[in-house]
Amino acid sequence: MPEGPEIRRAADSLEKAIQGKPLTEAWFAYEHLKPWEAELAGQHVERIETRGKALLTHFSGGMTLYSHNQLYGVWRVVKAGEAPQTTRILRVKLAAADKAILLYSASDIEMLTPEQLAAHPFLQRVGPDVLDPDLDAGMVRERLISPRFRRRQFSGLLLDQAFLAGLGNYLRIEILWATELAPGHRAADLSEAQLDALASALLDVPRLSYRTRGKVNEKRHHGALFRFNVFHRAGKACSRCGGTIEKTTLSSRPFYWCPGCQK
16 A cells, blocks of 8 residues: 555656646546546646645646545556556546656546635545655644644554554554654653654654655665665564564554564
């Protein structure tokens, strides 16, 4: 399941393909969106914003295409005029002279005015995105100690998009390992130093993953610049304390941790 860093990297590739280029074609599978096909022709995509797993494609005419991949949706970049062989169902096509971006299989798709965007139910529910450059550790710390979140166990809180958008299971696991915290803790239980460390890790780990995951440096151990410390490493030695990494299930998701140093 892709998390915030993967969604943002996908948005980056979509922007690279089509941003700023006049649209030669806009196509929608759903009838209620068909009237926008002619309206969008000749406009350009100004930017593509991510809010957790939702993508907001902002057009030069002022409208925004809201799409949420849910479980099965996926965007693809292709050459203009190319029709990939796939069993997936095409939902959206935005084409420029040289490239096109295609959305397959998603069902949650809307065209929104600025006013509708500001009042959208999903966007109203999600917290700030961990990859938003305007979000800092101090703001995250305030959310941690707020009455709404301070008594929530981290095992569930770090999967709740209402707390911070873009977090998911591997990030939950790696953040708690980085801060030497067991998943049953709550912000209300932590010292000031622990709160500061967690607030920083909640931004640093996702942002490191966004910058480096999948990129390789041959001079580094295992090659990958972003390397999992505990995720999918059950039975192996913890690189920090030498203890054995264990696996369990928390909030209906697999969870990996080191009982030796996560207290």
